[in-house]
Amino acid sequence: MITTVLRHALRARGKEPAVLCHTGANTRAELTGLPTAPGDLVLDLDARPLGAPVLDDDPVAGLVALVAATTTDLHRALTNAVHLPRAVHLVAALVATPGHQEPPVPVGPGLGQWRDLQELRVRRVGSRGWVCELFFPNAIESAPVLDAVFHGTRGRRRGPAVAPSAALNGVEAALWRPGDTGAHGVSAEGPVPLRRVTPVGDLALRAHGPDAPPDWTDANVPVLDRATTGTDSWEALTGPHGHDRAGRSPLLVTDRPGADPVHHVAPVDETTVNPTGFTKAEKGPLGDLTLRGDSAVVADGRKDLVTVAPDGTVTDVDLSRLRHLRGVRVDWSGHSGPHAAVRAVASLAAGGVPLVSGPVPAWAAGLGAPLTALLGSAAEADLSDRLAREEYSVRLRRAALYTHGQRSRWRALAAEAGVPVPPAPRVSVILCTRRPDMVGFALAQIARQRGVDVETVLTLHGFPASLPRVRAAVDAYRATGLPLVVHEAPADRVFGAVLNDSVALASGDLLAKWDDDDWYGPEHLADLVLARTYSGAELVGTGQDFVFLQEIDLMVWRSRESETATRFIAGGTILTDRVVLEETGGFRPLPRAIDTQLLIAVTRGGGRVHRTHGLGYVLRRTGGGHTWSEDMAYFLHNYARQWSGWRPSSLLEGEPAPLGSGAEDGRPVGTTQHTGGHP
Template sequence: MTHPLHDLRLPGPTLVLVDDSDGLALDALRGIEDVPGVEPTVVPLSTLDGPRKGWGSVLVVAADRARLRRMASAVPLLGQCKAVACWLTDSPTPWVLVPRPEWPRLVHLAAREAGDRGVLTVARFASGARAQLVVMEMARQAAGPGDTTHGGVVVSYAGRPAAPGLDARSVLLPDVAGAGDAERDVPPDVVVARRGATSQQSVAEHHVIDRAPIVVTDPGPEPVDERVFNPIGFRKDWDHPVVDLSRIGRGPVTEGVVAAARAFQGVRLPADTRTADLLALAISGVPLVTEGVLDVAPPLAAALDAPVDLDDPLRREEHSLAVRRAAFDHHSTLAWRSALATRAGVRHVALPPVSALLSTKRPEMLDFALRQVARQRGAEVELVLAAHGFEPDRDAVRRALGDRPHQVLTFDQSDFFGDVLTAAARAASSEVLLKVDDDDWYSPDAVHDLLMARRFSGADVVGMPSEFVYLHRNEHRDALTVRRNHPSEIFARFVAGGTLLLDRGLLRSLGDFRRVRKFVDAQLLAGVEAAGGRIYRTHGLGYVLRRTGAGHTWERDDEEFRRPDIVASEWPGFQPSLALEADPLDMPDGGS
């Protein structure tokens, strides 16, 4: 059998670095010594106790991007070499490395499939590059653009591997006592150690942080790397019925297994499924059929155990959303590190605060709009209310929002819509901004889910599709709820204007909201696209667009929303997704 790397040529000798707990990568390496273009020395990660130098090239082997990111946290100094390669044995999609400006001149770059076994990326340099830094950058870029920080909490590991998720600052220690070493310039806040490790008393107070690093021996299940395992690519339809996990994977759940699972109605897990495998599938949004779920957070166990009709595409997607949200909130690297920070008593930035920008010309819609903001959960939300042409009752606004922070601005009726939104954005206190509309419905988790998508996608702009549309009754028909067949959980060019989430800095770089009377959303999205920004469209279950036939800045014949080529379903009256958790107060009057 031909080896997947049979056509690879690397200057020797080649250090082949592999995590000895990565069974899939170890299996793929069989026969590497017979590849004619490689002079390999296979070194398991656990045997590295110091710098390894004198190599002509370095080949890092991991099953997928998640395992690459985890092992890169522990890669020591490797010296300089002219070629660095990364073979992901069970990853489905090649990825391209962007060289850093401080590296030597790049003379060759390849990203391709590795025969029938995964993908290969090779970088060759004109002179020696520091291999450790190249490997770390490969791990960082493999997950795409996005947040590569860890919110301020510094974690070390004693007598055990690093947790999933790339952490360039993590240090592997032989024992917990090393965390208090006075010579260490960047001491950890937390040391994660195996059960039975030396007690907290063995760690000395460190002069940099004026306390001893906290020792944690019971951090719970290992987190799942949400930058790799996430709902991107979720399918609303399926090609095949529910399948047993053993039919689509020959070992641990990898990116390749998740990609294969997308074609199935769901995946059935046996009672002895590893927690790590369950979490990877759950946070990826794969519909799951489980029994005897153990060792996961109660909200995730409840979501998995909830009855669901997988034959109904909408109920299936709602189940997927509930499961992936619970997995993210309790088992992502973000949640795991936040829990460690709480135990250590240090700051940790998890999901950032959001300022919701609400511009309205309709005082009659204000109470409704305020309720949509007040009901948000799982996120810190400030409201910046921009009353366009009227003076709102500020006491009523305060009562409606309770203790939620807010600001009230007023503008003349003649002011440009874009100028009103720009003023609201400049008054906002948060670095993340969300444009909301005054007449649309938002689920209690809408802001949370947009932030969740921002985290796992790394996109510059995140939004929802206007997948559910409520059409008020008119002289030709009764009221309808239309579900359109917009794909979701994809990178796209368009998202609903009432769900636009982006950073303040990006908005300012685009010149703020354009000075226009209408189509302000289209101007913003066009500017982001022209600048090369990435736009991500998450699920559409938590948002319903309202069309009354008049009073919209987006003027369009309501019947356009019912074109046969874009409609998936129609229901009489107001029938949103169950994920909306519609408040009876906000039901359309008489369903009209």
């Protein structure tokens, strides 16, 4: 089907040249046997260096086509696409996509560039592939069109940008900056071009082979040099100059002062390689990451499920083919070299695939200490328990995404080069309570959050801050140094309006709703921010996986589907951007069902809601007073496991003492008493 579309496009393109591109495994075959003309170009974007223009004389083509094996490959190719010429006819083809993605229906950029679009076709290819064709009467820039096709698979929101802006050179430079149509290819020696009087990038990165690059000539833009994945391949290291290359490799020499091998590994593209699609597969088979012939594969017995690219790239489609596995054993002898092996293992971990491993070899120090320590902490038997398996998966994905995610990597590169970047977004926690006795409990949950810059807006709904217990809790929280805004709302003001008043007092970029009587793990907010980054969703939260039925002292684990688009999450776990609340009209001025109404408004407006794992949150159910009206029987008939007494996930990391109590008030963990009010 893809070849048929391209054949018709070539016959209809007129006299202008055609530029046919491919990226990802086995895509060259889609371009074989086409009726090309002498001036046409067939380009392997994975092998083409950034900084080299495609058409020198006439930057206009009759047809630009890109065939990508997966969405991950398309995203990486967007960086190379900055060199593609303008065209009147553009074709973007995806050979395969994971089941959780939307069709690639592009949305115009909004500045009038597509005002004269003549025709748009989106067709399915087989069961998982797509072809998108766009026709314009006048030539248009190719990269923004391909970018719009990619983001059609994710909805309208792009997620946070990668900083700083980059100028790139080299064959594998796109591995370091996938999806960035704002990146610019530059020559190996520089300088970085100017847009009027401003350099087009704040930091240059050159990805090169074993030969030293030329001297850098730009005094205004710093440059960092990184080796390509093949430079440290086993074949290169065992060749005539292998000993010298090993001695120079930051991935193999870890005792050099100031050298961090992690920052010399091309990052994981968390936009497509992430836990989305994670399944409860504790009864599935155990796969192996090993070597078959000249290629690294993930195999289930004799069946190869995934062939890993020589540069270590794992795609979103690869992850979807592994979701039925209980886990994957890592055979450290099974890849083309240190750099590629580290990238493959980090990508699998970032995707939430549970990994088991023997001792991690010294040459894999590029994984980083957190991920290395985790890989040796789980046994195969642990993956047969559903809860233990998911807890381990969450720890792995955290370590991999924090250490190897593209956004984290570029902030580290900027620090290395001395380039300032914007601060991470601040999270404003919106805590509204009618219960003076729960203020210290709720503030203690917020005070232990780590990995985020947090501010709290505490709204006292119907009682003053001067109450002794409230004053003690507020003083104890402020003693931590964390910012706190205290607001007193009249008792007769409707709950939804009180929440909007609280939002108006917040200064953060992101807003998180917090319930006063539920339990939150110390990485609850960090996990939500991470999910917002890789999902691109307008609103994220968790499900009510763990529910503590206080009246009968019973903990219920419901084991709901996670890492998925959804219409429903726990109201006490909502995290969204301030602009999303503006777009949806804020919280409705109602006494209850506030959270549900916000979720409906987001989805009705074309936004997406993403549910991440629910292991770091426990919903408390008492006899009454909840805005969610399901009774206890609902939870007793909908669970995967239950325990007598307090038994949260280990990711909750226990329960802190309420602030302002001086010390613990003598009550056992999990039995804090309260009545009435809204969570």
